[in-house]
Amino acid sequence: MPDYDPENDPSHLALRFRDGRPKIHQSASTKGCRIGEHVEIAARVTLRDVAVGAFSYFETGGEAAYATIGKFCSIAPNVRINALAHPLDRVTTHKIAYRPNEYFRWRPVDHAFIDARRAASVTIGNDVWIGQNAVIMPGVTVGDGAVIGANAVVTKDVAPYTIVTGVPARPLRPRFDPATAARLAALAWWDWPRETLFDAVPDMAELTIEAFLDKWEALQPSRSTSRK
Numbered sequence: 001m002p003d004y005d006p007e008n009d010p011s012h013l014a015l016r017f018r019d020g021r022p023k024i025h026q027s028a029s030t031k032g033c034r035i036g037e038h039v040e041i042a043a044r045v046t047l048r049d050v051a052v053g054a055f056s057y058f059e060t061g062g063e064a065a066y067a068t069i070g071k072f073c074s075i076a077p078n079v080r081i082n083a084l085a086h087p088l089d090r091v092t093t094h095k096i097a098y099r100p101n102e103y104f105r106w107r108p109v110d111h112a113f114i115d116a117r118r119a120a121s122v123t124i125g126n127d128v129w130i131g132q133n134a135v136i137m138p139g140v141t142v143g144d145g146a147v148i149g150a151n152a153v154v155t156k157d158v159a160p161y162t163i164v165t166g167v168p169a170r171p172l173r174p175r176f177d178p179a180t181a182a183r184l185a186a187l188a189w190w191d192w193p194r195e196t197l198f199d200a201v202p203d204m205a206e207l208t209i210e211a212f213l214d215k216w217e218a219l220q221p222s223r224s225t226s227r228k
Contacts, residue, residue, distance in 0.1 A: 039052050047064050068122070070124055072126055079130050082122040098110035128145065
């Protein structure tokens with residue numbers, strides 16, 4: 001079948017866009033979440049109090065809690081975002097110290113501990129790639145365009161457009177030079193309306209980063225109808 005050419009058949013422009021409703025596998029669990037359009041949540045993913053931006057996806061077995069995740073994030077299998085914290089200054093690190101209700105009647109949840117856990121939220125920017133089995137620890141912020149290597153344990157903030165690897169994770173190299181990263185941040189293509197994204201996709205695949213920036217900076221696509 002030849003490629004669809006809207007210029008030759010404008011009557012079919014409405015067919016450009018697939019159903020934007022999130023796709024959540026029946027074995028996934030989401031509680032208290034806000035999930036954007038075109039988001040995909042694969043099998044055995046568990047999300048608690050997480051906001052997921054449009055077009056982002058979780059592969060199988062991921063887990064996240066108390067986190068905000070931007071748009072167009074690629075999250076590989078078995079990633080842990082805001083990994084569970086246990087109290088180190090108590091007699092025991094076991095959950096009996098803060099969730100005794102699971103074992104005994106009349107022993108309530110330690111809400112102060114839960115509130116502190118919620119306050120140490122994780123923020124993931126837009127266009128972030130998180131590799132398989134990576135762990136993002138509480139309170140961490142990952143900037144736009146960053147890459148987290150497989151099996152990394154991220155304990156500190158990650159700058160935009162920076163690749164980090166290792167345990168604990170350390171910067172490996174920047175994705176782009178500072179000037180290019182700044183131009184991408186200013187362009188904020190992830191906020192473009194889907195009509196603009198549709199037009200930009202071929203250039204994303206075919207143009208060099210410099211050529212893409214030159215072209216689309218000049219076009220200045222409208223962000224007035226950006227989607228969440």
